[in-house]
Amino acid sequence: MTYEEQARLSRYQVTADLSGNGLVTLVTDRESGQPFVRKIRSVFQPEVYDFLMSHPVQGIPRIYDKIVDGDRLILIEEYISGSSIQDVLDGGVLFTEDETKRIALLLVETLRVLHSNTPPIIHRDIKPSNVICCPDGRVYLVDYNTAKLAQSIQGRDTVLLGTPGYAAPEQYGFGASTVKTDIYALGVLMNVMLTGSFPSQFPSEQTVKGLLGNVIQKCTYLDAERRYETMQEVEEALNAPDDMGWRRYLLPGMRKTHPLVAVLCGAFYVYWLVYWVNGAKTATSFVGDIGSRIWAITGFFSVLCVSGDYLGLHGKLGLNKKMGKEKTKSIIILDLILLGLLLLISVLVVLVIQMIFRK
Numbered sequence: 608m609t610y611e612e613q614a615r616l617s618r619y620q621v622t623a624d625l626s627g628n629g630l631v632t633l634v635t636d637r638e639s640g641q642p643f644v645r646k647i648r649s650v651f652q653p654e655v656y657d658f659l660m661s662h663p664v665q666g667i668p669r670i671y672d673k674i675v676d677g678d679r680l681i682l683i684e685e686y687i688s689g690s691s692i693q694d695v696l697d698g699g700v701l702f703t704e705d706e707t708k709r710i711a712l713l714l715v716e717t718l719r720v721l722h723s724n725t726p727p728i729i730h731r732d733i734k735p736s737n738v739i740c741c742p743d744g745r746v747y748l749v750d751y752n753t754a755k756l757a758q759s760i761q762g763r764d765t766v767l768l769g770t771p772g773y774a775a776p777e778q779y780g781f782g783a784s785t786v787k788t789d790i791y792a793l794g795v796l797m798n799v800m801l802t803g804s805f806p807s808q809f810p811s812e813q814t815v816k817g818l819l820g821n822v823i824q825k826c827t828y829l830d831a832e833r834r835y836e837t838m839q840e841v842e843e844a845l846n847a848p849d850d851m852g853w854r855r856y857l858l859p860g861m862r863k864t865h866p867l868v869a870v871l872c873g874a875f876y877v878y879w880l881v882y883w884v885n886g887a888k889t890a891t892s893f894v895g896d897i898g899s900r901i902w903a904i905t906g907f908f909s910v911l912c913v914s915g916d917y918l919g920l921h922g923k924l925g926l927n928k929k930m931g932k933e934k935t936k937s938i939i940i941l942d943l944i945l946l947g948l949l950l951l952i953s954v955l956v957v958l959v960i961q962m963i964f965r966k
Contacts, residue, residue: 666717693735733792794826846922859915898957
């Protein structure tokens, strides 16, 4: 290590040992007081970290400095405040389908950037302890010491670099790691988030059903040829409407609920429609009354469909990547914009009708 490199490292003061062996420590910039993470790696591919340092990727901690010291790599990384998926699972808490889908979509977004590099960068160690969830909803994929450029993986993987259970068969010497290796691990991760256990290779034993169950099954085929080809395909599958047959076309409140609840919701929708078509008097003029009714009917059912994720609208609008209050706020804003547009359309319809009557 040169004197200049030693000087760069000396500006950081160690404040906590995060790994217990000194290889991952929390450090603080002596001048600014800003926290960073210092990592010492003995297994790494320099080209991967060259890319990550020169091309910051959303969902990956930014690398501010890297120094090669013999056969070691010393990194200064962005400090991410949050809990890993493993921390949550260790607390005896499983993730809901919506939470799992949102986190998976954010990971897919990050992995798409890595896989679109030439040659693709394969992470090869996607697991609960390597996914950090922040309180504000951001998700980070960490630890790239096993990551490789696809072209550098010749023939077959000869050394297992990954985690048993999450590592794809090709990482055990049955082939070379590709983007499908990360797809396999992502599928396993989703199953563990939902059930706390690894997925079964037998469809009849799959504990996760529906849309996510189908995605997990296709991600985790032992035969890589049967998996999704790209993360783009995984994203499309995750955003697809749940396969419920003809019921997917029913309005929100009538698809997955108890039959009695579905009947009550259907009755309310019919009542609302009949009320506004035949009942309510909303304006003194005939034309104004028509405009009000058009706005009330179209506005109600449009807001219902957007808020209720009709035919997978949330995925198409990118709402599945948001969480909690942020997602609710986005839905409310969309509803208000939609109501405003429909009001404008209703007014235009009224004006056209008035022009016709005047003639």
